[in-house]
Amino acid sequence: MSQKVRGGLLLLTAALIWGSSFIVMKSAVDFLTPAVLLFVRFTLAAVFLSILFFKQLKNYPKDKIVGGLITGCCLFCAYYVQTWGLNFTTPGKNAFLTAVYCAIVPFLVWLFYHKRPDIYNFIAAFICVLGIGCVSLDGNLSMNIGDFLTLCGGFLYAVHILMIKKFSKDVDGGAFTTFQFIGGAFVALFMALCFEDISVVTQIRSSIFLQIFYLAFFATAVTMVCQTIGQNYTSECNASLILSLESVFGVAFSVIFYGEVLTLKVILGFVLIFVAVIISETKLAFLKKGGMIDEENC
Secondary structure: OOHHHHHHHHHHHHHHHHHHHHHHHHHHOOOOOHHHHHHHHHHHHHHHHHHHOHHHHHOOOHHHHHHHHHHHHHHHHHHHHHHHHHOOOOHHHHHHHHOOHHHHHHHHHHHHHOOOOOHHHHHHHHHHHHHHHHHHEOOOOOEOHHHHHHHHHHHHHHHHHHHHHHHOOOOOHHHHHHHHHHHHHHHHHHHHHHHOOHHHHHHOOHHHHHHHHHHHHHHHHHHHHHHHHHHHOOOHHHHHHHHOHHHHHHHHHHHHHHOOOOOHHHHHHHHHHHHHHHHHHHOOHHHOOOOOOOHHHO
16 A cells, blocks of 8 residues: 555545544533533543653643643634534534635635735635525524534634644644643633533543543544644645545534434535635645646645
8 A cells, every 4th residue: 555545544534533523522512511521522632642742742842832732722712612503503514614714714824924815715715605605594694503603613723723833833743732732621621610510520421431532532632643644645735635524524424323404505505615625725736637636736
């Protein structure tokens, strides 16, 4: 098996696990409040990654730790709003509406770094808005609170990506991610203590614990390793295209295991958002040179 194929399979594995995590989270939030769930998930993920990247953590620059912790606070906010929204919407909608961050990032880069988006970004943003309308707006052109919160979560994920760009330069990626989860765990603990009943942790049933373990170990630690290794063996265009399948898997799992019913309007919205993500992430590079991706331009 070639390294390129191995890298693609690792990225596909990450997308598949992330896609399945929406239905798992939906079940978990029926029992645990968002901050408590994220406190347990981030704490376990931090422990797993600390073991995995122990050597890198020992040599991590002290002046860079604060950046990782701050980025983790932003990551918590994105996860929190997304998880909160999941209480009021379906896993399929949650998966696709979260994916809009791909179309938002170029415009935040324009705002903060004065790098103007290209024509593909503008086209993707327009298509994405149409898709959001199909998925979320009802006959009265109103949006339910769950879809709105999910969109806010997507925006926060876009901000989180910019913070990674700012703080992770010239540092070990595994160690940086570990500090992110440490920072996120502390904020989650603060939110749980102030606004939720953290004592529910002591009442977790075995079935819920298994779901939390899946989210913390597989949907966080394992997927991060798969993405990190996978991206070393494939181009950015290939990687973004494969990882964008996360939203497709999210809908598939929601239909199969959650019983979500998709209308033609919602399906059209999903297709539009998926097309927008592909355009924004790949610039349609896979259509060039006879259908082959131009590795040099990715």
